[in-house]
Amino acid sequence: MTDHKLQVRRAAVLGAGVMGAQIAAHLTAAGIPVDLYDLPSDDGPRSKLAAEGIKRLTKLKPAPLARKDLAEFIRPLNFADDLESLADCDFIIEAVAERMDIKRDLYGKIAPNIRDGAIFASNTSGLSITDLSKELPESLRGRFCGVHFFNPPRYMHLVELIPHAGTDAKVMDLLEDFLTRNLGKGVVRARDTANFIGNRVGMFSLLSTMHHADRLGLGFDTVDALTGPVIGRPKSATFRLADVVGLDTMGNVINTMKNQLEGDPWHAWFEQPDWLKRLIEAGAVGQKAGAGVFRKEGKTIRVLDPSTGEYRDTDYSLPEDVQKTLAIRDPGEKLAELAKCENAHTEFLWSLHRDLFHYCAYHLAEIADSAREVDLAIRWGYGWKIGPFEIWQSAGWQAMANLVKRDIEQGRTGVDANLPDWVGSIEAAHTPEGSWAADEARYLPRPDLPVFQRQYQPVRLLGEKTESGNTVHETDSIRLWTLDDDILIASLKSKMAVIDNGVVDGLNEAIERAESGYEGLVIWQPNGPFSAGANLKAAAEAIQKGDFDSVHDLVAGFQAVNLRLRYSTVPSVAAVRGLALGGGLELAMHAATRVAHLESYMGLVEAGVGLLPAGGGLGTLAMQVVDDTKAGDTYPLLEKRYKQVAMGQVAGSAMEAREMGYLREHDRIVMHEHELLHAAHFEARAMAAAGYRPPMAERTFPAAGDVGIATLKMLLVNMLEGHFISEHDYEIGQRIATVLCGGEIDRGSKVDEAWIHRLEREHFLELCAMEKTQERIAHMLKTGKPMRN
Incomplete structure (x- = not known):
């Protein structure tokens, strides 16, 4: 452990179950070899359980391993024979069963083998970090904290970092830097309260949803129709999400809230519904069991009817007046309309939002340093477009507060709890100065650790100050801009960054300007994928008209601009994340070099639409x-x-894209998507400093x-x-x-x-x-x- 950066040459993960093995897999993507521990086996090899956990990694979908052969860098060990190997590890994370007695027994065995300077953490999803720290010797407590990954660890951006009172502040900073820089995570510091932030608020929202669905007699499929993308949440909505997470896991989290939050005004809701208990007892615990709230029968997906215990056909249709309300674009107008509660559907949606605002405000001082941590935890851990305080703020802070107070005063909330006084003293949770800290009664700025200076365009919350750079040229198709330096950045503005004549013209302009006045060119999209390929809709319209000349001109123009990019006199860098398909990948392939986020999915997929690559990819x-x-x-x-x-194969990661030739050996792979622009910038600058010359065009x-x-x-x-x-x-x-x-x-x-x-x-x-x-x-x-x- 250095003063400024955590050097992890080898890590250990204790527990080879679903979470432990997948955490180990993600560590290998960062180039860290891992010792994976589990119980010893009396049947066959002693480390058989850990070896089986590693083997499962190669079969799971979505793939936990960024490249299958990375499993070779995970060594199976066991708690009886191999604990002395812990002395070789710089970072050790425990991910055994969520039982204090099991963890207590394990901690007693491993503590003597952890070397001075190594950091030890627990991946517990809700047990007290303070209580766990008491099971460790005094010499280790300062280097112990909670590091809670969300499932699946490779894909979920959120990691909660939870100290206890004795955790060394430097250890927290080093871990936040390591989790951000090396593992590519969005770190939220949480307080040591039950279920921390993400699951505390997220599970409350789920319980509130179940409570009001039962109260108003809404089916689980109807609830999912109401709580998905129409209100800014993922397609998995509520009950599909429960199936994906695992109903048994959800039951455990509910039990934790019930047992540890007896004083919570909403405590009566922290109870497993009868239908949930029955499903868990029957082993129908969700997607991993093949049945849960939803069950697939042949090609048909059916949904549980809790009143009968039987499965029925799904029906996601919504009444026309409800659809009309949900289509209102202004957040304040929409929520005010929902608050009229004119039918069961709108009453349900208003109740969810009201209870969410109420709960988050009531508990903010207890669970988080500021509103920022709550909103980022729900964004990153549950996939919401914006967090609870952002939703509230977007609809008008005081207007929503007055509606919540109205319902509290009229006894509609069903709980004996008022909004805290601070709600009436502010106009927004997030401002350019920072986010509201309820216990300090002030706005706290973002953390200023050096690692965050690498994020030129980080995620911003509603109301925060944004840095947009200096625009030098802009059309409907492309924006050319800088960070006030000598590297030109080209950002495509089309939906999914698809390529059409406007984009081709913009790329020509970018190359022209870069060669005449800049040291390098970076192609980077601030939102969404790098590029989903050619504008298929525009091409289809031209084909239907028989206008093949315009199709030819687009193809020829795209080929020409790609060649200009390849043979440009200034270095070009394609900063890739997400989809880079078809023409999007061809654009990236013609840059002088590429910097790609680990989660980049690249492929020449034109065969799927009856075509072939025609932008120079072949x-x-x-x-x-x-x-x-x-x-x-x-x-x-x-x-x-x-x-x-x-076959239109698509790489499942940037590492696989390198194996497929879409990334080259000299191309960089970046773990954190918000460091992508930083890395691309420095790559362009380094090539320019080395006297960049393009390849010979006559080849x-x-x-x-x-x-x-x-x-x-x-x-x-x-x-x-x-x-x-x-x-x-x-x-x-x-x-x-x-x-x-x-x-x-x-x-x-x-x-x-x-x-x-x-x-x-x-x-x-x-x-x-x-x-x-x-x-x-x-x-x-x-x-x-x-x-x-």
């Missing part, structure tokens, strides 16, 4: 095959790359030619005869093979990018004219899913 892959095989046999790698494109390379085409077609014939692909898949596949191999020319003939680009355009346009391709495009636009016809 030419780039063809050149890479030659480069990566040197003077060896190019066919094995050519076949691998061909299958990726023909030619040997094509696989007719022999390569014939060999790849043999694969297609076998798949067609085995009924694995359709006739149209075969048509697309053989055209991809033709372009990737450089056309029907002699094997080894030298070609250049212009030659491949011509082939791309030719076959792309011929596919556009085919009826089955047009059917695929229409299906994708209608359903968002590919069709195999």
Whole structure:
């Protein structure tokens, strides 16, 4: 442990269950080898339970491992034979069963083996960190705290960091830096109260939902229709979320609230409903058991009717007047309309919001340093677009407060608790000065740890001060801007950053300006994915009109701007996160280098809509095959790359994208998405400082030619005869093979990018004219899913 940064050369995870094994998996993505401990086995290898936990990681969906072979860096150990190995670990996190007696027994065994300077943490989701610390020797207590990952650890952004009174403040800072910088997490410091912040507020919201659904007689499917995207929450809404989390896990969290929060005014709600108890007893604990609130029967998903205990068909329809209310755009007007409680649906939604505002205000001083921690915990841990205090503030702080007070005074809330006095003394929870701290009666600014200076464009809460940079050029399609320095940033403004003529024009402008007055160019989107590809809707409209000239012009223009990017005299960096599909990936592939967030999903997926890549992607892959095989046999790698494109494979992480050739060895992978712009900026600056020169534009390379085409077609014939692909898949596949191999020319003939680009355009346009391709495009636009016809 250094004074400024936690150096973790090896970590240990205690407990190889669902959470423990997945925490270990995420540590390997950060390049940290892990010792995974569990109970010793008397049947077979002593560390069999830990080994089985590692094995499960390779089968789980979504994948806990950023790359499957990372499992090799997790070593299975056991608590009886291997505790001395803890002395080699810098960071140790405990994730055994949520029982104080089990943890007490384990702590007594491991404490003597933890070396001086190592940090020890518990991943408990709700047990008291103070009580757990008492089970440790005095010498270790200062280096102990709670580090609560949300499930699944790789994908959930939130980690709660919970000290006890004796935790060294420096340890907290070091851990916050490590969790942010090295593991890519959004850290919220929580107070040592039951269920901390995320599950305290999130579970209250769930219990409030169940309470009012039962009171008003609303079905679970209706509740999910009302508590999903229509109010800014994930598609999993309420009861689908419960199934995903696990009804048994939810039951345990409810029990923790019931046992530890006896003085809470809402305590009567902290009870497992009868239907939940019955499902848990029957083992129908949700998605992992194949049944819970919802159950799949064949291709039909049915929902539990709690009044009968039987499953029925789902019905997500809502009355027209309710839909009309939910469509109101102004938050204040919408919530005021809901507060009229004109029917069961609107009364239900108003009750949820009222109780949420009431509960968060009442408990703010107890559970969090400020309103910021509450809102970020719910955003990051439960996937809400904005947090509870932000919702309240967006609707008008005092107007909502008056409606809540009205219901309290009229006895509608069912609890004996008033809004705290501070609610009436402020006009907003978040301001440019900071977020409201109820116990200090002031606005607290954001933490100023050095790691946060790397986040040029962090998540901002409603009402906070935002830094938007200096715009130098802007159209409806693109914004060119800087951070007041000599690196130009290009941000696409189209929905999902799709590529059309306006974007192509904007990229040309970006390259022109970068070459004439800047040290480098970064392509980065402040919101959403890097790019979901070409504007399919615009292309479909042109195809329907028979306007193939405009399609040709778009393809040719996109190829040309990609070549300009590749051969630009200034270094360019594609800062990738989320989706980089089709043309979006081709844009990234033509930058001088790439910096990608770990959760980047890259693929040339055009075959799914009956097309082939035509922005230079196939030419780039063809050149890479030659480069990566040197003077060896190019066919094995050519076949691998061909299958990726023909099957529309998408990398499940940036690490997988590197294996697929979409990222190169010199490209950087960043763990924290909000450090992506920082990393891309410095990459561009470093290349410029080293005297960047673009590759030679005159380059030619040997094509696989007719022999390569014939060999790849043999694969297609076998798949067609085995009924694995359709006739149209075969048509697309053989055209991809033709372009990737450089056309029907002699094997080894030298070609250049212009030659491949011509082939791309030719076959792309011929596919556009085919009826089955047009059917695929229409299906994708209608359903968002590919069709195999």
